[in-house]
Amino acid sequence: MSYHQQLDRVRTDPDTAVTVVRDHDTIVVPIAAGEPPTLLHALSERREHLRGVVVSQLLGLGRYAYLSEAHAGNVRHSSPFLGAATRTGAHEGWIDWVPAHFSEVPVLIRQGLMPCDVVFAQVSPMSPDGLFALGVSTDYTLAAIEKARAVVLEVNPQLPFTNGNCHVHVSQVTHVVDATSPMVELAPSVIGPTQVAIAQHVAELIPDGSTLQIGIGGIPDAVVKQLMTKNDLGLHTEMLGDGTLALVEAGVITNACKNFHPGKLIATFALGSARLYEFMDHRADLEMHPVDYTNNPFVASRNDNLHSINGTLAVDFFGQCASESLGRRPFSGPGGQVDFVRAANASNGGKSIMVVPSTAKDDSISRIVATHEPGTPITTGKNDVDHVVTEFGVARLRGRSVRERTHALIEIAHPNFRDQLTEQAKDLRLW
Known part of the structure; x- marks a missing residue:
């Protein structure tokens, strides 16, 4: 049987595909742009017929109907990294x-410590040798x-086919559906004078020839603009974004x-x-x-001159x-903050470089503090x-x-709080 014949045997509609989910199953969904909106909308339509189902996903982006307090007993979301769509639910x-x-x-x-019964993932179209690329979300x-x-895979023609350890063979697949939604895109960050000032300090710490790990948001995007005069930078990171794309296109990352x-x-x-996804294709x-390779400190540290830039x-x-x-x-x-630190x-x-504006809420709160509020989880520790x-x-x-440390941190705090x-x-x- 040819690979295309195998594909035809498993291709179906979204409503049929989501019937593989049973009560008390855990569905694992890729991070961010790899989430399959067609399947998650179909799951939402079926939510009242399910009990005790869990969707496990880092940084979910879509606001699906199953994401509600009223239906948490039917389909409940679980995440090691929250975003705008899931933050309120976690707080409540x-x-x-x-x-x-x-x-x-x-x-x-x-190890079975995080359960997995079903996978829903968005992938590229199948290659001639029967492979789908996870591409934007290998994780x-x-x-x-x-x-x-x-x-269960959702095939999106706009998703790039990428190289690396990121492929799923058609023989591993239970169902395939065609995408009905475009690829999610991330709007450019707003960069203000605070972000620019931080980025200038960061750029001074990064010599030519360094390898970068750089994240998402206004400060990383501002850092990218300050790195345009650098030479022969490298990239070993968790997230590829438009900022790093700009450095590649400018010949800074070689x-x-x-x-x-x-x-x-x-x-x-x-x-x-969309331009980033086109750049990635082939x-x-x-x-x-996978993230247990890219973010593994023992692997990533094999890069000499690795410079990690993360926000707090x-x-x-x-x-x-x-x-x-x-x-x-x-x-x-x-996320991967401690991994790359x-x-x-x-x-x-x-x-390792941690970036933080000196204040919040219109300069009314200092982000340099003597002690954290009770109950605050520490991400990157003192050591x-x-x-x-x-x-x-x-x-x-x-x-x-x-x-x-106290003296050094007070020196970079906002003058109003020193x-x-x-x-x-x-x-x-301490003084």
């Missing part, structure tokens, strides 16, 4: 928030496919100096514009790999970075933090005492 308690490093999710699935999906009873995967762009998922110098919400005098919530109110998740610290010539950057400068914390922070430091015998 009808969406579950799962502590986990991004790099460890495939291992947790393989933990291959590990889930190994464990799943049923694998991967020529990489000692690990030389000449290659390495990532585990992508989120951006690109020889791009490889997409607040930093205390110890240097502890709270990047997931302020107090007990959940906001996002650890540790990788950059272990890299020969590497640096891992290296550089902290605000618009007022850079504090190098690694290897320094708490007293030295006297208050100094008095708090005196009360704590």
Whole structure:
């Protein structure tokens, strides 16, 4: 039987495909742009006929009908990383928030610590040799496919076919449906003077020939603009976005100096514009790999001069970075932050860089704090933090005492809060 005959045997409509889901199943869905909207809408239509089903996914983007408190007993969402569509539900308690490093999710699935009965994933059209590419969301999906009873794929002609360890063979698939929604695109970030000032400080820390891990948002996008004068940068990251695409197109990222995967762009998922997805299609110098490879600190640190750039919400005098919530109110998740902080610290010539605006809410709240609010989860701990950057400068914390850290952090705090922070430091015998 040819691969196309095998495909014809498993092709069906969305309503039929979602009938593979049984009561109390866990459905694993890829991160972000890899989520299959046609299947999730069909699942939502069937939600009242199901009991105890869980959808497990990092950074869900779509606002589907199953995402409601009224139907949480039918289909409940569970996530190690929240976004706008799931944040309120997590705060109100009808969406579950799962502590986990991004790099460890495939291992947790393989060990059965995170269940997986069914996979719903969006993929590229099938290649002549019977392969679909997960492409934009390789992440933990291959590990889930190994464990799943049923694998349902949504084929989107706009999704790129990519190289790397990111393929699913037609023989592994239970059902295939055709996409009815376009690829999700990410709007450009708003970049203001604070983001530009932070980015200028970050750019000074990154020498020519460095390999980058860079995330998503206004500050990373501002950093990209400040790196346009650099030479022969490389990329080993979790997310590929339009910012890194701009550096490739400008000839800044060449991967020529990489000692690990030389000449290659390495990532585990992508989120951006249609132009980004077109760039990825059949690109020889791009490889997409599972997150337990890309984000594994022992793997990523094999890149000399690895520079990781990640955002946080607040930093205390110890240097502890709270990047997931302020107090007990959940906001996002650890993602791959600690993975790459540790990788950059272990890299020969590497640096880990945490970026944070000095204030929030129109300069009414300092993000440099003496101590975090009770109940605040710590994402990057005091023993891992290296550089902290605000618009007022850079504090190098690694290897320094708490007293030295306190002085350095107050120096890069907003001037309106420095006297208050100094008095708090005196009360704590740190000044």
